[in-house]
Amino acid sequence: MKKIDKAIKRMSSVIKTLHKTGRKNCSNNYTFIYAPGAQHVGPIDTQIVIGEKAFDSDDEQETELPDCLATKEAMLLWQSAMDKGWVDENYQPKLSRTLSALLAYEMAKRLKIKDKWKTFEELWHRNNMHSDYNKALTQKQSLEFKDELKNL
Structure with a gap:
């Protein structure tokens, strides 16, 4: 159950980011990809995948500052x-x-x-x-x- 909660939390975060980019219609078929340092969330046909991190975030941790x-x-x-x-x-x-x-x-x-x-x-x-x-x-x-x- 914990993984599902984390996945839902991550998806909510991505959807909020999508709304901030100005897209008004979120009901289209989008596949979201989490990429550290990404500047834009877009449709899968224009998305560049960086890294392997998706919705399985057991290794989530706080940023360690220098x-x-x-x-x-x-x-x-x-x-x-x-x-x-x-x-x-x-x-x-x-x-x-x-x-x-x-x-x-x-x-x-x-x-x-x-x-x-x-x-x-x-x-x-x-x-x-x-x-x-x-x-x-x-x-x-x-x-x-x-x-x-x-x-x-």
């Missing part, structure tokens, strides 16, 4: 980011890649983390965050978000 991101000061920043809806309870970003890179940069600056990109790429299962950051600097939406980051 020491530099688990300090008292860091936990205050994480809590503020959670309160603003920028990261989830497992410290994973709920933002676009570019805005996530801005968040990572700001947190690393405040926490004096030297190897910021490697640290956040490992935590968030992403690559090329420095490129995402550079791209963010050219986007209009980033200016507003940078102002919000001042209140983190």
